[in-house]
Amino acid sequence: MEIEQCNIPEVLLLKPKVFGDERGFFLETFRQSWFQEQGLDHQFVQDNHSSSAKGVLRGLHYQMEQTQGKLVRVVRGEVYDVAVDMRQDSPTFGQYAAAILSEENKHLFWVPPGFAHGFLVLSEMAEFVYKCTDYYHPESEASLRWDDPTVAIDWPLSQYGISAPSLSDKDKDGFLLPDAPTFDSRKF
Incomplete structure (x- = not known):
């Protein structure tokens, strides 16, 4: 890798x-020993799989307790x-x-603990899978606003014909960065 x-x-x-080849493909998406050799010595305890329609924006989520690192990829x-x-x-x-x-590039994205995470679906439908280093802890979950002006994420909405993202109520009511709970970087 x-x-x-x-x-x-x-x-x-x-x-x-x-x-x-003409029959299909094979790839290895995770091997603990290889991750350890790269200095990514994390134990994964939970796998998640979501399906979302075009224009759905999930995030930007993080947990103040049971902080999760996430190894994410798209299978569709x-x-x-x-x-x-x-x-x-x-x-x-x-x-x-x-x-x-x-699904074409088959890339994986490592999101370490201490980071908010989110994604925007660009295709008609997407299936998203991820491995987590800790369990879901809804009591300590926080959401950073997708459109926070300080972070200023350049979401590719218009390039993919998306006029506005489809958001959950939780994500609509997310924190702006100045008001958001943050981590002590020495924790990680």
Whole structure:
């Protein structure tokens, strides 16, 4: 697997080797020993799978307790995936890294603990799968506003014919960065 560092060094784009022929393809998406060799010595405890229609924006979510790192990928369709640094003392606090993940490119995105995470569906439908380093803890979940002016994420809405994202009520009511709960970067 090839590793590409994003503009935030802890956020990684992983490009697996894909072996394919006229019958289909094979790729390895996770091997604990390889991750450990790369310094990503995390134990994954929960797998999630979601399906969303074009224009759905999920996020930007994070948990203040049972903080999750996420290894994410798309098995059907295409999304614009985003990680925002919520570690208050980090030199990249409030900055974001982003990547397009699709069933065609088969890339994986590593979102470390201490980051808010979200994605926008660019295709007619997308299936999104992710491994988490801790369990879902709804009591401590927070949501950063997708359109926070300080973070200023360049969501590719118009490029994909999306006039406005489809949001849950929780995401519509998310925090702006100055009011959002943050992490002590020494925790990670």
